[in-house]
Amino acid sequence: MPDTTSGMTVARPAVCPALLYRDAKAALKQLITAFGFTQSAYYESEDGTVLHAELIHGNGMVMLGSADRAGAFVEAMGSGGPAGIYVVVEDVDAHFARAREHGAEILAEPADQDYGSRDYMARDLEGNVWTFGTYAPSGPETSI
Template sequence: MAGTAESPTVYPTLLYRDAHAAIRLLTEGFGFTKDAVYESEGGYVVHAELSYGNGKVMLGTKGGEGEFAKAMKDAGPASVYVVVDDPDAHHKRAAEYGVPVLMPPTDQDYGARDYIACDTEGNVWSFGTYVPGQSGS
């Protein structure tokens, strides 16, 4: 399995109307550690990573651009990111099962490869090689 013994392989990914407020609540109210926050020129959170123990959560501001933002626009209440060694093989299995694929396996600018699908309740699932907190993923 991708990742390491120190790195989780499942990352809840949440979008908020006010991601800055969510980050404050998670860090100040719940004790998460802010590991990374990337903002757009307009000041909204494009991507943030917060950790608590061995776990991490990724989050951002609703209404962004890109395939993930489009997939989440009318999605269920959550998104989950799962690290996999071979996104193409994982995608093939899901597609053969009949899972609705929202974005086929795609090479990302940051060096990872991933795809996006949804479950029967509209929750968005992303599977890829990116491991938050590790360079060269």
């Protein structure tokens, strides 16, 4: 269902990766400054632990929180990770330049792929692998 609370219609993503970080505040800073995400929600406990944050990139979203707290999700995740996440961007080279400028660990520089995409790979501060590229999966013909 679209969110119309801000006066504009925004389609809510149907799939949202959820990541846990030992230092969630540092992760938020890197994802925003180096990778161009926009923070849309942030909740923390009285002691400063990140309980839940939502970051938007295009029409996609990533949720994250601190790994050092209690709860069913944290327990189920255990020491899971790192994860690999793909993000569609329009200008791979500009995105790459921003990430490199902000000190992201680059695993593969921008390159044209046989399947028509141009992409690059970077690792965040806690080992998750992020691929940014022009390939945009078509998805289902209709959404539920």
